[in-house]
Amino acid sequence: xxxxxxxxxxxxxxxxxxxxxxxxxxxxxxxxxxxDQYSDVSMLATLPEAAGWCIVSGAAWTAWSNYGDWIExxxxxxxxxxxxxxxxxxxxxxxxxxxxDPEWYKQFEVKIEIIDLIxxxxxxxxxxxxxxxxxxxxxxxxxxxxxxxxxLNDKHEPDSFLDANLQINSVFFDRIGDYGSAPNxxxxxxxxxxxxIDGYIDLDQNGVDDxxxxxxxxIQAIDPEKRICIKATMDATISHFKAVExxxxxxxxxxxxxxxxxxxTVVIDHGDKIDEEEIFFYFSDALPDGVNLIKYNxxxxxxxxANDIDFNxxxxxxTVCLANDCLIADLADQDRAIFSFMxxxxxxxxxDNPTDSSSDQGGCFIDTISR
Numbered sequence: 001x002x003x004x005x006x007x008x009x010x011x012x013x014x015x016x017x018x019x020x021x022x023x024x025x026x027x028x029x030x031x032x033x034x035x036d037q038y039s040d041v042s043m044l045a046t047l048p049e050a051a052g053w054c055i056v057s058g059a060a061w062t063a064w065s066n067y068g069d070w071i072e073x074x075x076x077x078x079x080x081x082x083x084x085x086x087x088x089x090x091x092x093x094x095x096x097x098x099x100x101d102p103e104w105y106k107q108f109e110v111k112i113e114i115i116d117l118i119x120x121x122x123x124x125x126x127x128x129x130x131x132x133x134x135x136x137x138x139x140x141x142x143x144x145x146x147x148x149x150x151x152l153n154d155k156h157e158p159d160s161f162l163d164a165n166l167q168i169n170s171v172f173f174d175r176i177g178d179y180g181s182a183p184n185x186x187x188x189x190x191x192x193x194x195x196x197i198d199g200y201i202d203l204d205q206n207g208v209d210d211x212x213x214x215x216x217x218x219i220q221a222i223d224p225e226k227r228i229c230i231k232a233t234m235d236a237t238i239s240h241f242k243a244v245e246x247x248x249x250x251x252x253x254x255x256x257x258x259x260x261x262x263x264x265t266v267v268i269d270h271g272d273k274i275d276e277e278e279i280f281f282y283f284s285d286a287l288p289d290g291v292n293l294i295k296y297n298x299x300x301x302x303x304x305x306a307n308d309i310d311f312n313x314x315x316x317x318x319t320v321c322l323a324n325d326c327l328i329a330d331l332a333d334q335d336r337a338i339f340s341f342m343x344x345x346x347x348x349x350x351x352d353n354p355t356d357s358s359s360d361q362g363g364c365f366i367d368t369i370s371r
Contacts, residue, residue, distance in 0.1 A: 026133035029172035035059035039074035061091040061167035065154035085135025091167035111150040180240035180267035203282035227284035240267035
């Protein structure tokens with residue numbers, strides 16, 4: 001029987017620049033929560049003109065973005081690749097609204113946070129009459145998540161009866177694939193179409209085009225000038241491999257170093273000989289000396305270290321043992337093992353005086369191994 005390993009390369013905190021903004025509401029999502037069914041809110045408005053959120057039948061709206069007021073929704077999700085976002089419209093009364101000039105206010109900019117996990121921003125086209133949507137895409141493990149929205153770009157001209165007010169009609173969660181799958185993978189080869197590499201590539205330096213090796217998967221990193229390939233051994237197969245945009249952590253004071261290849265997600269199906277299996281990463285550029293191999297635990301803020309990772313002589317590849325004593329699983333059962341795996345960072349990414357995250361003083365606690 002094959003089992004599944006999910007190696008998550010720093011999925012913990014991602015910044016989404018802009019998100020996807022689409023005209024018309026997002027319909028037929030797996031989960032849709034009405035705007036008035038919030039689980040928490042920074043403040044309820046005492047008057048329609050006051051700071052905070054106003055709750056009306058089926059919706060929630062706010063007249064201000066100046067005070068950082070947020071509204072939060074809680075949901076139970078299964079493992080998968082998810083679209084998460086909101087359907088919104090401008091709230092206006094009588095003759096007050098966005099007016100007839102579409103250039104006056106084009107879109108709502110909304111900060112979106114999955115609490116203790118990620119922070120980012122989405123855009124929603126603004127309209128007085130049409131409900132529109134904005135969302136981002138993310139891989140999530142099964143669990144309960146609190147998703148928080150904060151409006152960022154208020155605008156009004158009282159003398160002209162122009163006023164932008166964000167009204168959330170619903171928030172949605174749509175599972176579009178398995179964990180690690182790419183939403184734009186037309187050929188179903190486990191790679192995002194916009195990250196696949198065109199043309200000859202031989203990062204493992206064996207004289208054979210990496211595209212022609214069935215066990216190899218290759219992508220371009222978020223930096224389009226950089227390339228990464230991964231190869232499995234024994235009975236292991238790589239079902240998904242993709243670069244993940246973003247590098248902002250909740251504990252970012254502890255992670256200030258450069259990450260030359262960004263973050264990426266790997267999903268590996270493996271056989272019964274896991275203690276003998278290895279995976280190989282190949283890079284288009286040599287890794288610098290003194291990099292740290294880190295694993296992040298989002299609940300405790302600690303970092304666990306893979307015990308058996310080796311670099312080749314020119315530091316363009318590394319070998320990772322898959323045995324249980326090499327990698328510590330965040331979640332393991334009879335069918336799979338899941339790892340919040342690693343980032344490749346310079347030594348400057350590590351706080352010289354780390355603090356246990358359980359302390360009342362905050363901070364972080366980091367263990368690293370430098371090679």
